Amino acid sequence: MFELSGEAKLEVEIKKSRFIATCIRVVSLDEVQAALAMLRCADATHNCWAYRMGELYRFNDDGEPGGSAGRPMLAAIDGQQFDNVLAHVVRYFGGIKLGVGGLVRAYGNTVAECLRTADKSEIIPCETLRFEVDFADTYGVYGLMTEHKLVKLSEDYTAAGVLFALSVQSDKVAQIRALLNNITRARVRFLDLAG
Numbered sequence: 055m056f057e058l059s060g061e062a063k064l065e066v067e068i069k070k071s072r073f074i075a076t077c078i079r080v081v082s083l084d085e086v087q088a089a090l091a092m093l094r095c096a097d098a099t100h101n102c103w104a105y106r107m108g109e110l111y112r113f114n115d116d117g118e119p120g121g122s123a124g125r126p127m128l129a130a131i132d133g134q135q136f137d138n139v140l141a142h143v144v145r146y147f148g149g150i151k152l153g154v155g156g157l158v159r160a161y162g163n164t165v166a167e168c169l170r171t172a173d174k175s176e177i178i179p180c181e182t183l184r185f186e187v188d189f190a191d192t193y194g195v196y197g198l199m200t201e202h203k204l205v206k207l208s209e210d211y212t213a214a215g216v217l218f219a220l221s222v223q224s225d226k227v228a229q230i231r232a233l234l235n236n237i238t239r240a241r242v243r244f245l246d247l248a249g
Contacts, residue, residue, distance in 0.1 A: 055137045055177040062172030068160045070148025075168040080105060080140045089140050098144035102161060104128035105140040118145075118161075122154045126162030134169040137177060141165045179224040182207060183231070184245040187238050188215045194237035202230065217245070 058079040065074045076093055080086050086105055094101050104113035104127035113124025127141045143161055152160060187195055195218060199206060207219040222230050234242045 055135050056174040057136065057138050057177050058169075059173040059175050062168050064164060064168035064171065066160075066164055066167075067148070069150040069152060069156075071150070071152065071160070072146040072148065073143055073160055073164045074146075075141060075143045075164045077139055077141045077165065077168050077172060079138050080107060081138050082107075083110075086140055090142065093142040093144075095144045097146075099147040100145040101142065102127065102145070103140065103142045104131060104165075106131045106136065107138050118157055119154050122157035123161045126158045127165045130162045130165035130169065134166060136169055136174070139169070141168070180205075180221045181224050181227055182219055182246075183222045183227060184217070184219045185234060186212070186215050186217045186243040186245065187234075188241055191238040191241060192216050195234070198230070198233055198237060202226070202233075204230070 058077060060079075062077040063075065065072060067073075074095075078089055080089060086107075090103060093103075100116045100118055100123065102114060102116045102118060102123035104124045105111060106128065111128060113128045115121070115123040115125075123143070127143060131139055131141055143164055145160075192215075195216075198204070199220065205221040207221055208217070209219075210217040220230075231244065
């Protein structure tokens, strides 16, 4: 899966109609609503859109024949393996009707090409690793975090030691758990189910 590194734009002309695609990264419904309000062009014939945020998705044909704009835009997002993205396409009608098939190709291909040429980064799945260590072992944990570029989500002090929550790439969880066992001489107390 990929996510956008910045805003992407593309303008194409198909049979005298102009299609202007804008794709942006979104992570909440509030961001989607704000972006749609900002991107809407009142003078355009149609303002069509689609978004995907994990399992959450929606699309809108804005007056185009049902299923001819928003659905192909969502298919383009999924086909390019993007997540957390909103695609918005404005159409300025040029006087030549494209038919439903032509609209499906126009909207879908415009978004697909916009995403294909966009600056993107791979989404690396991460898990939260929670554990407690004795006070004497905290410097070893700090060293491990620095060496493996781990993101600290929280650090809390208790009477027994320090509770850490780290974001760890899913494919490296077993390795980090083994290293924590090693640097603490097996005194680490994991607080997750895989314990």
